[in-house]
Amino acid sequence: MSTPNHQATILELLGKYFKKTLQPHQYQPILTDLRRCHPELLRDCLVEAVEATDKDPAAPPEEPSRAALMRIYNRKTKEMAAMFPFLMATEGALRGQLACEMYRIFGTDQWWLPYCAALNSGKEFKDVTAINGVPVPGSKFSNSVGKIIMSINAKDGKNAATITCGLEFLSEATFGQLRYLGEHSWAQIMQVFRGKKGDIPQIVKQDFINLTKEILDMRNDLYHHRPISNQQKCVEACERLLDHFDHHLGAFDHAISQAVYVRPEFKVDRKPRHDIIVAV
Structure with missing residues (x-):
């Protein structure tokens, strides 16, 4: 067969x-x-x-035995689930930091609107040279913003031009889009990652690219339900980024381990067919 x-x-x-x-x-x-x-x-x-x-x-x-395999399967499932809080914390913090930085740089919470205007008038995103009188970081930055706008506008009932909050705008971006936005505005945002001698190691542009790539790869594996590898490298990447935002990942993990939550109710009755075990 x-x-x-x-x-x-x-x-x-x-x-x-x-x-x-x-x-x-x-x-x-x-x-x-x-x-x-x-x-x-x-x-x-x-x-x-x-x-x-x-x-x-x-x-x-x-x-x-089948039971031994299931023990490995359940452990790996739990390991994958344990990574979600770390990725959520890192992605959320990066969104928040970039939203604040874009506001600081351009002095407006709707800094992407000139790109929306360019799109509506048939111009290219690279044609935008200034936002609120502030020169844009470059054409790659403009294309990064443009891709976020296009992905928002492609969703039913969504229009980037009607969003009034910078964090809400960036909440529509994928982690990969956030990564490119940070990379292509590095000269403007690098102060966030400057570090402090004897306390926080500096993150330079290539570090940012490498660390966020490690996180992006892990995120894609998890969100597509693929078995994960290099779990520790991803945790260390999250740690380094979050340290610059004064967020301690180990303390966060400990707090989660101590948290009590209401587990969901399961309505389907357990029956013998749910527990098939075949001896070999």
Whole structure:
């Protein structure tokens, strides 16, 4: 019986994990059992399980089983979920800082309106040379703002020209768009990242580009439900940026761990079909 390519990959990994070639009567129930799992995350769990077994084949850390795989799967799911507060904190702080900086630079909370006017009159965004009498940082900055405007206007019922708050405007931007806005106005905003000797290490433009790229890659993996890698590097990138905003990520993580919240109610009754376990 043929299987989709992603299931064929999982079957191959299952064979390595259980150290034997599985027969159809063995692997079909397993595929049925595991079909409810996220395929890419399940594949990542199998890779980890196989690697752990290969490191010490004489004494594997855990007897190969579906339950052992699910423990890895659940841990990885929790690790992914744990990254969301860090990304949310970093992205939110960067939006707020850029909103304040744009207001400081141009002296208006609607600094993008000249670009809206250019768009309405058939001009190019690069034709805008000043905002409220202040020279723009350059054509790349103008194109960055223009892309945010275009993405806002592409949404039903949205029009960038009617937004009156700078933070609201930047809240419509993706993290990637925020990143480019910061990069292309670096000379104007670099004071935020100047640092303090013996306290906060300075972040230069290339640091900003590299740190935000690390965060962007992690964000894209998480938001598309792909297994994550380099978790620690992303945490360190978030830490460095937030430190310049006087936000301590470790303290934030501790506060979250102590927070009590009302868990959601689950209305679907648990039945035997929810707990299928197939022995191999």
